[in-house]
Amino acid sequence: MAEQSQTLIEVSRLVVSFAQSGGSGMFHAVDDVSLKVARGEVVGLVGESGSGKTTLAKTILRLYKPAAGTLQFEGCDITRLGEKALRPIRRQMQMVFQDPLSSFNPRVRIGDAVALPLRLHKPGPAHQIQSKVQDLLSRVGLGPQFAARYPHEMSGGQLQRVAVARALAVEPRLIVADEAVSKLDVSVRAQILNLLRDVQSATGVALLFITHDLRVARYLCDRIGVMFFGRLVEVGATADVFSNPRHPYTRALLSTLDDDDGGGLAALAPPAPASSGCRYRSRCPIARSDCAAHRPELQAVGDTHTVACPYVLSD
Ligand SMILES: Nc1ncnc2c1ncn2[C@@H]1O[C@H](COP(=O)(O)OP(=O)(O)OP(=O)(O)O)[C@@H](O)[C@H]1O
Ligand SMILES: [Mg+2]
Structure with a gap:
């Protein structure tokens, strides 16, 4: 077999459309997005509500079918695969x-919830499944006594630990963590973030972390993609994006970091609809007058840093 590529996921010019609510026609919730995720990489997607983060992630998982573009998983084109062919990839x-x-x-008791994916994907004798469940629970910091509990008997943080255990059960190559x-x-948030970080480094699973x-x-991700209304406007190594943000939108987001509510994105007003050109204009x-004419593409501003604004390339 050829040497395995380092690229786990390659999204290329992806478009995902939905029917416009209350109106006729379609709109692009994800609009011409290209992104690579390497094996074992932790990539963050940030952007305000409605920017298309969840839609992009669900399309990568092929829960949605793209309207255009391609999606590769481990070098295999999964853009249009049917359910049966998708099963081993899911x-x-x-x-x-x-x-x-x-x-x-x-x-469903917690132990059974974790056992279910094991039974589906790695069937074995009951005692083996049970010991695997205990092992998974212990990897997320939960003792064996939790297996007998029901979800309502657990705290939110404990349940998120179980969700991580359940995701790990099938030894995936990618975990999408959506908010x-x-x-x-x-206080619990920090514990779960640490857990995700520990699990990631122990297993080498790639993480797509939406927040x-x-x-x-900044705490968790190797690389960050900033989304604005369906488009990626800046992608770069976390340190570069934070120390040298280029896109005016990224700069606006980072300026909110000093606010008391710490990096909240919801406070920003929605933009006026822009049908062509740069949506941020x-x-x-x-902004200049020609921002209405051309839709900016991501261009390199460093080895691993790209930005979709032609007016910030050289500062
Ligand atoms: N299943 C759907 N059908 C129709 N429109 C949808 C659907 N899912 C999302 N949308 C619309 O697509 C756009 C992007 O939504 P999405 O949920 O991907 O944004 P998001 O960045 O995840 O937002 P949030 O931070 O609030 O979770 C929004 O305008 C949303 O209303
Ligand atoms: Mg979302």
């Missing part, structure tokens, strides 16, 4: 959701 990509309680069946700590108390919270992204302090 196991490789797991998700941890925002709301711990609603991601568990209330009538996985945002519903937790601040509103820039501080969280109505908010942009450096």
Whole structure:
């Protein structure tokens, strides 16, 4: 076999459309996005509500079908694969959701919830499954006694630990964590972030980490992609994005980091709809008249740093 590539996921010019609510026609929730995730890499997606983070992640998991563009997983084009062909690939990509309680069946004990993916993907004798469940629980810091509990008998933080254990059960190559700590108390949040970091470095799983919270992204991620209304406007190594943000939107986001509520993105006003050109132009302090004419593409500003604004390339 050829040498394995370091690229786990390659998203190329991806477009995902939905019907416009209350109107006719479609709009692009993800609009011409290209992104690579390497094996074992932790990539953050940040951007305000509605910018398309979840849609992009769900499309990578092929829960949505793209309208255009391609999606490769371990070099295999999965853009249009049918359900049957997707089955072995789905196991490789797991998700941890925002709301711990609603991601568990209330009538299924924790031990069985973790055992289910094992039974499906790695069937074996009951005692073997049980010991694997205990092992998974212990890897996320939970004792064996938790296996007998029901979801409502657990705290939010404990349930998020179980969600991580359940995701790890099938030894995936990618875990998507969509706002996985945002519903937790601040003190618990740090514990779950540390858990994700530990699990990631112990297993080498890649993480796509979606968050509103820039501080969280800085803490956890190797690389960060900043989304604005369906587009990636800046992608770079976390240190570069934080120390040398280029896109005016990234700069605006980072300036909110000093606010008391710490990196909240919801406070920003929605932009005026812009059908062509740069969608950020109505908010942009450096907008020029030709920003309406051309939609900016990501261009390199460093080895691993790209930005979609032609007016910030050389500063
Ligand atoms: N299943 C769907 N059907 C129709 N429109 C959708 C669907 N899912 C998302 N959208 C719309 O697509 C856009 C992007 O939504 P998405 O949920 O991906 O954003 P997000 O960045 O994850 O936001 P948040 O931070 O609030 O989770 C929004 O305008 C949203 O209303
Ligand atoms: Mg979302």
